[in-house]
Amino acid sequence: MKTSFGSDNHSGVHPKVLKALEDANQGYCLSYEEDEYSAQAGRVFKSFFGDQSRVYFVFNGTAANVLCLQALTRPHHSIICATTAHLHQDECGAPERFTGCKVLTADTGDGKLTPAHIKPHLTGFGFQHHSQPKVISISQSTELGTVYTPEEIKELADLAHNHNMYLHMDGSRLANAAAFLDLPFSAFTCDVGVDALSFGGTKNGMLLGEAVLFFDPKLSQDFLYVRKQSMQLFSKSRFVAAQYLAYFKNDLWLENAQHANRMARYLADKVSNLPGVQITQKVESNAVFAILPKPAYQQLVKKHFFYVWDELTDEVRWMCSFNTQKSYIDAFVNDLKNTLL
Ligand SMILES: Cc1ncc(COP(=O)(O)O)c(C=O)c1O
Incomplete structure (x- = not known):
């Protein structure tokens, strides 16, 4: 295929990312994120999201979403998202399978949830017959190409936190949203109340590997085990980290x-x-x-x-x-x- 408008995933790998992979392919290195590349990438993520943030690499965007949700929930919980959300439409039921949670959806028109979409689902708290709402999940940018403002995200985060819930963001196209908003990542994630973030790169020039971020270390307490048990711990982690380093270098x-x-x-x-x-x-x-x-x-x-x-x-x-x-x-x-x- 010479060219395609089918997906941003139909493009290849950016030459600078590919070069970084080749450069990283020298000599020996510790594995499982104990390598210098992962440490360095971790420092860059912290420079964006603050010292409290925790970052973990996984293989793909579905895993990032599913494992974020797994870390935030127990099987009697429910997760609220837009009907158009990738996690609802395009993950083959993996969020339901791996979390055990009920996924509740809202029709939005433009892919963006508002408190009005969510409120009808905020029922049955403390009622033993009802799944307990625990996570609101939004995509930034959305599956329909629209972008939430920081104010819109804060409203959703406040709503979630007022109900003892979390806000998850599927950022498989986070870079496109940041470019549109002309804001640093933190301004529309951790600074406005996002709790867990799937941080993509594949759609924007990387080969593979996505990052999971938590902004409160308490939320990531068991994540090492959640990730390993879910078969998302990559041994040659230097090759994901090296891609992120190239991705962030000189913006x-x-x-x-x-x-x-x-x-x-x-x-x-x-x-x-x-x-x-x-x-x-x-x-x-x-x-x-x-x-x-x-x-x-x-x-x-x-x-x-x-x-x-x-x-x-x-x-x-x-x-x-x-x-x-x-x-x-x-x-x-x-x-x-x-x-x-
Ligand atoms: C909004 C969104 N989230 C997550 C993903 C991650 O998908 P994958 O598991 O194919 O990397 C995609 C890919 O199309 C997406 O569009």
């Missing part, structure tokens, strides 16, 4: 995310006035959602890979990434125009 993460976001904006601007094309979500990160005539996207998708998001409404999703090129977007838009004639 590569930001450069990549800014580029991906800019490309999504460029694409949206180019198609928004085309007859029959309707952009359906605010373009705040690296995703463009649009409704277009079925014959048009059926023809277009033969030439340019992307996913149909909703067959019933003829809505498609176009994802940009750190290596999406303007020239590709131009060619894509030309072909789209021809299908609309």
Whole structure:
């Protein structure tokens, strides 16, 4: 496949990350995060999130979400998320299987939960027949490409904490949100009450490996064992840590995310006035959602890979990434125009 709007995961690895892997491939090193690369990466994470934060590497984003939730819950709890949440739609029931919790969802329209969506689920506290609400989980940026403001997150965190609950953030696209908000990570995570964070990198230029962060060390007390028992402890940890070090060096993460976001904006601007094309979500990160005539996207998708998001409404999703090129977007838009004639 030459190019694709299917997913930010369809892009490869950033050359600087790949080079860091090669550089790390020298000599011997301790394993299981006892190596110097992991120690160094841990220090960088602490510089972003503070000394109280704890970071652990896992293999992928699903594991980061599931293990965050596992650390925060017991099987009689429930987890509240948007209907569109990856953890509800795309994790094959892993959160339910590994936590034993009930997952409760709310329809949002734009992928963002508000207190009004959550309140109907905040019932049955102390009632033995009812699963006990314990975690609100949000995605930043959301699966629909929208981004929560720090104020919106704080409102959710306050709501959670007032009910003796936690706020988890699925940050598989955290960099895109930071780039859009033009804020440091801490301003919309630990500073506004997020308790546990899945910190992604794969969608923004890394090869593999995601990080789990807790902002109160008490929450991570048993995490070493939770992770090992869940088969997410990687022995050659230096190769995840080295990727993160390259990702953070000279703000590569930001450069990549800014580029991906800019490309999504460029694409949206180019198609928004085309007859029959309707952009359906605010373009705040690296995703463009649009409704277009079925014959048009059926023809277009033969030439340019992307996913149909909703067959019933003829809505498609176009994802940009750190290596999406303007020239590709131009060619894509030309072909789209021809299908609309
Ligand atoms: C919002 C969100 N969270 C988490 C993930 C992590 O998925 P994976 O387990 O494939 O790394 C993805 C990947 O598509 C995602 O879009």
